[in-house]
Amino acid sequence: MKEKKVTAWDRVKIARDSKRPTSLDYIENIFDEFIELHGDRYFSDDKAMVCGLARIGEMNFTVIAEQKGRTTRENIERNFGMPNPESYRKSLRFMKQAEKFHRPIITFIDTKGAYPGIGAEERGQGESIARNLMEMSDLKTPIIVVVIGEGSSGGALAIGVGDQILMLENAIYSILSPEGYATILWKDASKAKEAAEIMKLTAKDLYDLKVIDKIIKEPEGGAQKDVKHTSEQIKKEILKSVKELNKKTVSDLVNDRYNKFRDMGEYAKVK
Amino acid sequence: MVIDKIKKRNVDNGQVKSKVDIPIGKWVKCDKCKEILYKENLHKNFGVCPKCNNNFRLSSRRRIEQIIDEGTFKEFNLKIETTNPINFPGYKEKLKALKAKTNIDEAVKCGIGEINSEKVVICVMDGNFVMGSMGSVVGEKITYSIEKAIKLKLPIIIFCVSGGARMQEGIISLMQMAKTSAAVAKLHKAGNLYISVLTDPTYGGVTASFAMLGDIILAEPGARIGFAGPSVIKQTISQELPEGFQTAEFMLEKGFVDKIVERKEMKDILYKLILLNK
Numbered sequence: 214m215k216e217k218k219v220t221a222w223d224r225v226k227i228a229r230d231s232k233r234p235t236s237l238d239y240i241e242n243i244f245d246e247f248i249e250l251h252g253d254r255y256f257s258d259d260k261a262m263v264c265g266l267a268r269i270g271e272m273n274f275t276v277i278a279e280q281k282g283r284t285t286r287e288n289i290e291r292n293f294g295m296p297n298p299e300s301y302r303k304s305l306r307f308m309k310q311a312e313k314f315h316r317p318i319i320t321f322i323d324t325k326g327a328y329p330g331i332g333a334e335e336r337g338q339g340e341s342i343a344r345n346l347m348e349m350s351d352l353k354t355p356i357i358v359v360v361i362g363e364g365s366s367g368g369a370l371a372i373g374v375g376d377q378i379l380m381l382e383n384a385i386y387s388i389l390s391p392e393g394y395a396t397i398l399w400k401d402a403s404k405a406k407e408a409a410e411i412m413k414l415t416a417k418d419l420y421d422l423k424v425i426d427k428i429i430k431e432p433e434g435g436a437q438k439d440v441k442h443t444s445e446q447i448k449k450e451i452l453k454s455v456k457e458l459n460k461k462t463v464s465d466l467v468n469d470r471y472n473k474f475r476d477m478g479e480y481a482k483v484k
Numbered sequence: 485m486v487i488d489k490i491k492k493r494n495v496d497n498g499q500v501k502s503k504v505d506i507p508i509g510k511w512v513k514c515d516k517c518k519e520i521l522y523k524e525n526l527h528k529n530f531g532v533c534p535k536c537n538n539n540f541r542l543s544s545r546r547r548i549e550q551i552i553d554e555g556t557f558k559e560f561n562l563k564i565e566t567t568n569p570i571n572f573p574g575y576k577e578k579l580k581a582l583k584a585k586t587n588i589d590e591a592v593k594c595g596i597g598e599i600n601s602e603k604v605v606i607c608v609m610d611g612n613f614v615m616g617s618m619g620s621v622v623g624e625k626i627t628y629s630i631e632k633a634i635k636l637k638l639p640i641i642i643f644c645v646s647g648g649a650r651m652q653e654g655i656i657s658l659m660q661m662a663k664t665s666a667a668v669a670k671l672h673k674a675g676n677l678y679i680s681v682l683t684d685p686t687y688g689g690v691t692a693s694f695a696m697l698g699d700i701i702l703a704e705p706g707a708r709i710g711f712a713g714p715s716v717i718k719q720t721i722s723q724e725l726p727e728g729f730q731t732a733e734f735m736l737e738k739g740f741v742d743k744i745v746e747r748k749e750m751k752d753i754l755y756k757l758i759l760l761n762k
């Protein structure tokens with residue numbers, strides 16, 4: 214890979230650019246057909262998460278996607294892409310369906326984090342994320358995760374337990390937003406830029422840490438410069454991953470996924 | 485510290501008759517009712533303030549003393565330490581100083597012990613160690629314990645206290661949520677009983693992983709339990725939070741906790757639940 218002088222903070226800005234393609238832009242370009250389906254069957258339909266059925270050629274998929282808006286109006290409708298528990302429960306409903314019909318699942322991560330609100334806590338934000346993590350780890354169908362923009366906190370990971378984790382070159386993925394990180398560690402949100410540089414949140418950092426499996430190149434200036442081209446690259450990787458994952462038996466698939474996350478953690482024997 | 489003030493006060497709350505014989509440093513002040521308590525009496529009362537029922541934070545060692553039959557606890561000797569995955573400045577030094585100060589090696593203690601002669605795997609988090617936060621070592625120890633419980637066909641009990649994922653290990657801490665939750669999935673499939681006990685405070689990445697995945701979820705009275713911290717929520721919605729928000733009682737009312745259990749009854753309730761699941 215060519216070395217460019219792009220700082221982590223530059224990537225944060227690109228990842229958050231209001232012109233950056235959202236999940237629906239990619240879905241439209243990647244799939245030949247897509248039908249959105251709604252609701253968690255318990256409480257409501259949370260529009261920060263888009264779920265539905267999609268097709269490429271003869272192949273069917275279940276799509277789960279965190280959805281930001283681009284205009285203020287869209288953002289209010291989408292709750293700025295910050296899911297409430299209903300989003301995670303909706304996504305789990307569709308993932309279980311995918312398992313039933315042996316369809317591969319494609320998830321798109323793009324969120325500042327799960328929504329920190331009174332209602333979200335009342336309805337079990339923590340429980341809804343935990344349940345997704347647990348259920349995804351054992352789902353008997355291939356799961357391909359694509360980090361397209363911002364992937365912050367448990368709100369991102371809640372649809373991120375997959376067999377193959379792809380990430381766009383300028384996307385970020387982290388324990389928390391740089392602002393939140395700076396607030397917790399230094400009680401100063403304005404140190405977000407410094408935080409971004411030490412958090413290891415770029416695709417390259419995460420590849421080196423073995424948190425993601427593949428970096429998808431973006432055009433010069435970011436995905437926003439050429440949505441069609443970027444979508445083509447994502448599509449190519451999705452198809453390649455599905456082909457590989459379909460070769461595995463279901464038990465190998467689930468065991469390999471378990472071990473993939475089982476192996477995450479950096480520790481050594483005390484001397 | 486509070487010691488100067490304590491010396492000047494004439495303490496008589498029914499717990500302490502005379503302060504003359506009790507050396508400085510053996511006193512502690514209740515955060516809630518401000519009562520001055522003799523530590524030894526506080527410990528005899530399960531670390532609960534005799535005056536206002538405030539639950540003092542327990543070390544993992546004290547918690548194990550309260551729950552596990554004397555002499556039966558055997559700690560899993562993993563002997564692991566973090567390698568500072570994101571090279572967070574000063575992290576290793578911080579942990580080293582903390583280990584020396586607290587005499588514990590990480591934010592969770594795990595092992596096998598007996599509750600009224602019933603064998604269990606038990607993990608007890610410790611809020612005195614980086615706020616009980618979960619990094620690589622906590623994630624590994626919890627996962628190891630769950631796998632051990634599966635192997636030995638034993639119930640597992642996890643006492644949670646945590647500020648969430650450990651910031652200093654960045655994304656690697658986040659991934660511990662997936663790792664531990666995957667282990668819980670395995671445990672449930674294997675048919676083992678898992679009781680999660682939420683104590684003050686249980687937040688963030690721990691709430692959003694193994695803490696909320698027990699067959700039975702107990703909580704201590706008044707424990708603060710949530711995903712997002714109250715200050716983050718307040719800042720986001722720019723309004724005051726309702727009275728009692730994110731307490732154990734609130735979580736019970738909303739349907740996310742099975743039962744609130746007083747500390748002095750915890751061992752007995754755990755024992756009965758184990759029997760009822762046999």
Ligand SMILES: [Zn+2]
Pocket residue numbers: 514515516517518519533534535536537538
């Ligand atoms: Zn008190």
